[in-house]
Amino acid sequence: xxxxxxxxxLLGMVPLLLGVSLILFGVLHLAPGGPLDVYADNPSVTxxxxxxxxxxxxxxxxxxxxxxxxxxxxFQGEWGFSxxxxxxxxxxxxxxxxxTLMLSGSAFVLALIVALPLGILSATRRYTVVDxxxxxxxxxxxxxxxxxxxxxLQLLFAVQWKLLPSAGMQTIGDGSxxxxxxxxxxxxxxxxxxxxxxxxxxxxxSMVEILSQDxxxxxxxxxxxxRRVTYSHAFRNALIPVVTVVALDSAAILSxxxxxxxIFAWPGLGRLFIDSMNGRDYPVLMALLMVGSFALVVxxxxxxxxxxxxxxxxxxx
Amino acid sequence: MGYQIQAxxxxxxxxxxxxxxxxxxxxxxxxxxxxxxxxxxxxxxxIDTLNVYSTGFLGDVQAAVVEGLVxxxxxxxxxxxxxxxxxxVQNGGIKxxxxxxxxxxxxxLRPGVKWSDGKPFTSxxxxxxxxTVKDPKFIAESKDGTEDIASIQTPNDLTVVVNYKRVAxxxxxxxxxxxxxxxxxxxxxxxxTDNYNQMPLGTGPxxxxxxxxxxxxxxxxxxxxxxKDKAGVQLPYLDKMIFKIIPDSNTLVTQLKSGEIQMAYSVxxxxxxxxxxxxxxxxxxxxVLSWQHLDFNLKGPAPLRDINVRKAMAHALDRTTISxxxxxxxxPIDTVVVPVFSYSNKNVPKYPYDPAKARQLLxxxxxxxGSDGIRAKNGQRLSFxxxxxAGRSTDEDAQQVIIAQMKAIGIELKPDNKAGVALRDAxxxxxYDLYYGGWITSADPSYSVFFGSKGVNNGQxxxxxxxxxxxxxxxxxxDPAVRTKALRDFQTTLMQDLPxxxxxSNPSMIVVTDKLGGxxxxxxxxxxxxxxxGWYLKK
Numbered sequence: 001x002x003x004x005x006x007x008x009x010l011l012g013m014v015p016l017l018l019g020v021s022l023i024l025f026g027v028l029h030l031a032p033g034g035p036l037d038v039y040a041d042n043p044s045v046t047x048x049x050x051x052x053x054x055x056x057x058x059x060x061x062x063x064x065x066x067x068x069x070x071x072x073x074x075f076q077g078e079w080g081f082s083x084x085x086x087x088x089x090x091x092x093x094x095x096x097x098x099x100t101l102m103l104s105g106s107a108f109v110l111a112l113i114v115a116l117p118l119g120i121l122s123a124t125r126r127y128t129v130v131d132x133x134x135x136x137x138x139x140x141x142x143x144x145x146x147x148x149x150x151x152x153l154q155l156l157f158a159v160q161w162k163l164l165p166s167a168g169m170q171t172i173g174d175g176s177x178x179x180x181x182x183x184x185x186x187x188x189x190x191x192x193x194x195x196x197x198x199x200x201x202x203x204x205x206s207m208v209e210i211l212s213q214d215x216x217x218x219x220x221x222x223x224x225x226x227r228r229v230t231y232s233h234a235f236r237n238a239l240i241p242v243v244t245v246v247a248l249d250s251a252a253i254l255s256x257x258x259x260x261x262x263i264f265a266w267p268g269l270g271r272l273f274i275d276s277m278n279g280r281d282y283p284v285l286m287a288l289l290m291v292g293s294f295a296l297v298v299x300x301x302x303x304x305x306x307x308x309x310x311x312x313x314x315x316x317x
Numbered sequence: 318m319g320y321q322i323q324a325x326x327x328x329x330x331x332x333x334x335x336x337x338x339x340x341x342x343x344x345x346x347x348x349x350x351x352x353x354x355x356x357x358x359x360x361x362x363x364i365d366t367l368n369v370y371s372t373g374f375l376g377d378v379q380a381a382v383v384e385g386l387v388x389x390x391x392x393x394x395x396x397x398x399x400x401x402x403x404x405x406v407q408n409g410g411i412k413x414x415x416x417x418x419x420x421x422x423x424x425x426l427r428p429g430v431k432w433s434d435g436k437p438f439t440s441x442x443x444x445x446x447x448x449t450v451k452d453p454k455f456i457a458e459s460k461d462g463t464e465d466i467a468s469i470q471t472p473n474d475l476t477v478v479v480n481y482k483r484v485a486x487x488x489x490x491x492x493x494x495x496x497x498x499x500x501x502x503x504x505x506x507x508x509x510t511d512n513y514n515q516m517p518l519g520t521g522p523x524x525x526x527x528x529x530x531x532x533x534x535x536x537x538x539x540x541x542x543x544x545k546d547k548a549g550v551q552l553p554y555l556d557k558m559i560f561k562i563i564p565d566s567n568t569l570v571t572q573l574k575s576g577e578i579q580m581a582y583s584v585x586x587x588x589x590x591x592x593x594x595x596x597x598x599x600x601x602x603x604x605v606l607s608w609q610h611l612d613f614n615l616k617g618p619a620p621l622r623d624i625n626v627r628k629a630m631a632h633a634l635d636r637t638t639i640s641x642x643x644x645x646x647x648x649p650i651d652t653v654v655v656p657v658f659s660y661s662n663k664n665v666p667k668y669p670y671d672p673a674k675a676r677q678l679l680x681x682x683x684x685x686x687g688s689d690g691i692r693a694k695n696g697q698r699l700s701f702x703x704x705x706x707a708g709r710s711t712d713e714d715a716q717q718v719i720i721a722q723m724k725a726i727g728i729e730l731k732p733d734n735k736a737g738v739a740l741r742d743a744x745x746x747x748x749y750d751l752y753y754g755g756w757i758t759s760a761d762p763s764y765s766v767f768f769g770s771k772g773v774n775n776g777q778x779x780x781x782x783x784x785x786x787x788x789x790x791x792x793x794x795x796d797p798a799v800r801t802k803a804l805r806d807f808q809t810t811l812m813q814d815l816p817x818x819x820x821x822s823n824p825s826m827i828v829v830t831d832k833l834g835g836x837x838x839x840x841x842x843x844x845x846x847x848x849x850x851g852w853y854l855k856k
Contacts, residue, residue: 267531
């Protein structure tokens with residue numbers, strides 16, 4: 001792996017993101033309605049006022065012109081103004097980034113810490129009670145709807161036991177670290193639960209496959225300890241397919257968890273996306289979608305780089 | 318004027334400000350009310366801006382901060398707030414020109430009122446409000462009433478003379494009821510981007526001390542508030558009000574149960590049962606000025622233009638069943654004017670539940686039941702799309718009942734639900750066959766927006782010159798007898814034409830801590846927070 005390789009990959013992202021932005025822009029504008037339709041309910045907004053607004057937001061221009069203007073401004077860091085709140089888009093988005101990073105980021109780390117050992121445990125204890133129990137939990141995690149689990153945990157922890165707050169990011173007037181962590185606990189757990197379920201299954205099946213390979217048998221035959229075989233020989237090779245899945249999921253850290261954020265009144269990017277979507281707030285939507293696409297492209301690159309770290313046979317030139 | 322009801326509590330209309338007097342009377346009666354305390358309220362939507370003129374939602378928070386000259390009370394009657402009286406023809410506050418084509422409204426302002434920064438409130442602020450909202454550069458969600466005003470004179474600090482271009486009986490439900498803008502801080506500023514949108518300055522009982530986007534708004538007591546209770550105690554009683562943004566209605570209920578919030582409104586009917594017997598909470602039923610209706614798109618499929626088909630559907634619709642499916646709270650109605658209004662007409666043509674008659678009507682009109690159970694005539698099947706607001710569970714439940722009831726007479730309805738802008742696009746451009754939804758109005762509604770040929774909310778393509786004439790009379794007369802007659806005749810004609818079937822009037826359910834005293838719900842589109850100064854928490 002060389003620096004010039006990374007540079008080439010980064011350069012390749014520009015046309016890719018441009019293409020993505022063109023498609024997103026087109027799809028958004030194909031959807032019925034536009035931002036000014038929110039005024040349709042209001043009898044006192046005259047046609048003249050609507051025309052003024054159209055001009056002010058540049059919505060009167062042909063679509064290709066609008067797109068070209070948007071692209072040039074976007075790459076200069078000028079993300080425009082939200083039609084819904086009249087605030088700069090950059091400000092709106094940046095205001096929500098910390099909350100999303102905190103929730104999705106911590107859930108991601110937690111899921112990783114729990115999922116990999118669980119998967120290995122499940123694979124090495126194949127067809128034992130431990131394996132069946134972990135499998136059962138995984139299937140529960142994959143098939144339980146987020147909103148139902150959230151509701152149950154809220155009832156248990158907030159209403160019955162009064163241990164944790166049911167929603168929000170901080171107690172108003174508090175906002176200290178312990179306070180935020182208390183608020184973070186439930187949504188983080190729920191978000192992590194689903195990931196753990198999926199990732200541990202990948203880890204298990206990948207591990208099972210590797211453990212049946214000839215070289216593992218050879219290592220065992222040569223008298224290498226079982227622990228060493230598992231963690232040194234098998235684990236690294238089993239990680240490669242898991243990394244792909246985990247890396248692609250990690251893009252979601254920046255896109256926000258729409259359902260979890262809504263249920264827990266967590267002020268992140270996922271909720272901003274829903275509100276902007278309902279109002280067809282094009283500038284905010286484009287910014288959010290581009291941030292999400294960028295995260296996805298970058299996590300792909302990171303996954304590729306991680307392969308070569310895990311397995312020296314994989315090289316990029 | 319009216320607007321469509323949107324997601325729980327996020328009605329797109331906001332009007333008026335402080336209701337007051339009843340709460341003050343109540344609070345003056347006992348000595349029980351305590352000063353101090355914080356009330357935390359859950360809001361089911363994410364606040365876009367705190368500027369009453371720009372927001373896409375009802376101004377809940379704004380109503381506790383910004384006041385208008387008058388406001389509707391709990392009986393939907395206008396009472397004075399920053400004005401000393403509500404102008405009428407009788408008290409000389411309104412003078413209609415001899416040619417009956419214009420009018421002059423004079424407001425006497427309350428002396429001694431201050432903005433929450435301590436600066437005096439004067440007639441210049443009122444004039445400034447009109448000029449600012451009218452300015453085409455200001456991108457407002459609502460400019461109601463600005464176009465009707467020709468000029469404003471301010472002969473002294475406490476007198477405002479408003480010259481209207483037309484006789485406008487609905488003048489109270491617009492501009493100055495909405496809220497007054499402070500001239501001394503906003504003059505020369507760009508209101509589209511000014512910090513006023515996050516921290517509005519008002520004369521109301523509370524002032525904004527913190528607004529954290531996507532999370533909450535904290536209101537503190539306004540030390541300069543002008544109102545005292547009967548015992549001479551400075552209002553408001555509460556120290557603080559906190560509005561927490563909680564978009565999920567299940568979470569809202571959970572927060573009520575766990576005590577994290579003490580009040581929520583527009584709680585879905587399906588969740589009331591689990592809160593009814595919750596100790597420490599009261600459920601308050603607020604009969605709001607709203608009606609649910611099933612609209613026909615008369616520019617849509619041809620059978621919908623056949624009055625027999627519409628009449629048959631009206632007879633096939635069992636309002637009682639719909640009400641039962643929604644917990645029994647909705648009140649069945651026969652006309653679009655809700656019973657609260659004195660001009661609601663009880664003698665309109667009615668379409669009682671009678672599926673046999675519905676079938677007869679369809680048989681007589683030539684719609685025969687086909688092999689699939691659906692009626693058809695000349696190959697045209699009675700199969701339509703029915704649109705409701707996606708995610709609005711109350712409406713979606715009612716929609717299911719309607720689909721089942723229509724199937725019983727051989728009409729097929731297929732749900733086609735939309736949300737947000739897509740819903741409005743379909744509504745106003747006629748992109749639907751049938752639409753089930755609701756309207757909520759101000760205390761002084763104008764029905765021409767919904768049913769006039771050129772009505773901006775008329776996405777049905779409905780047009781009847783007789784209706785237009787009756788509504789024009791109602792919209793331009795200050796004589797209650799003339800208005801009442803015109804509006805009653807309008808209802809009769811409308812129910813003969815049946816462009817829309819009135820279904821139920823749905824009350825709004827408010828759940829609130831039993832410690833809150835002085836709370837009076839408001840049925841108008843002004844929100845329940847129009848009279849917060851008299852609210853108090855029992856210790």
